[in-house]
């Protein structure tokens with residue numbers, strides 16, 4: 001026999017697609033009526049005309065059919081201003097301490113910050129960020145990307161997402177693509193307009209993006225830094241001293257020479273360097289011959305100079321055909337390199353937890 005409790009338990013499996021929490025915990029389910037196997041209920045959405053209403057309806061119907069409901073009628077409504085305010089402050093308190101500090105920055109938050117950096121532009125820093133993030137997510141980890149390349153943001157386009165974050169007053173709900181939560185300045189500019197922030201505004205932005213984004217429960221936050229050693233890199237170092245860094249370079253001498261500066265800055269700011277990723281390492285033709293288009297040895301030299309290792313070598317390859325996305329297929333050569341890199345990173349984190 002269907003009871004209120006059975007129904008609520010079933011509905012706990014239905015998540016709000018934007019808030020990524022179940023609709024029962026969010027107090028969106030009201031007024032459940034049961035007549036045999038017919039169920040009617042009210043669902044109160046955060047906003048009237050929520051674009052994801054159809055998805056929520058489908059998920060509710062599916063969950064209730066699974067427990068034996070023969071017919072389901074759902075009446076949708078919207079939260080009152082007070083209810084929204086309460087929800088927002090509940091979400092905020094999950095993210096931010098009473099002193100206004102992002103909880104993810106607390107030493108025991110369990111969030112691992114990985115900043116991906118390079119000396120020069122165009123060497124594949126964003127490619128590494130998104131593919132590592134997706135590989136971690138494919139391995140079941142909860143992952144966010146903060147596109148900290150504030151002037152040269154490219155993550156939304158490279159992940160082929162046209163969505164925008166939902167704003168609950170000042171709090172942004174990140175866009176999710178390929179199972180990864182994304183936040184980028186690109187979501188807030190109109191028609192690809194350039195960002196022209198300087199000094200004081202820039203200093204605060206990273207903290208704002210941490211405080212005012214509802215990241216929810218995540219294991220890893222990857223930061224795609226701008227190339228070089230400018231203001232943003234300094235700001236990240238000051239705001240997230242526990243961040244670890246991956247340095248991306250091509251094998252080319254100039255790229256690795258310039259990347260050395262980014263690496264030395266990591267030493268300066270006491271960020272741990274996870275290792276060097278050598279991108280565009282070689283091109284393998286159909287006959288299996290490798291061509292080292294940018295030469296060889298630059299990444300190794302860089303790793304030696306920084307007392308670290310080359311942790312991945314990525315060949316030239318096109319991402320998935322015809323999708324326009326820069327995410328590589330899981331079972332392609334590059335996809336497998338990233339899976340391996342993600343496994344190494346997970347192993348290190350898990351071992352650190354065991355040691356501490």
Ligand SMILES: Nc1ncnc2c1ncn2[C@@H]1O[C@H](COP(=O)(O)OP(=O)(O)OP(=O)(O)O)[C@@H](O)[C@H]1O
Pocket residue numbers: 118120121122123124125126127128149152154226227279280314315316317318326
């Ligand atoms: N291994 C690779 N094989 C083929 N193309 C690649 C590879 N890595 C990156 N690319 C391509 O090179 C270009 C630059 O890559 P990406 O945007 O990741 O570099 P970046 O270092 O983040 O650049 P910027 O600093 O300008 O943001 C992109 O078009 C990307 O698709």
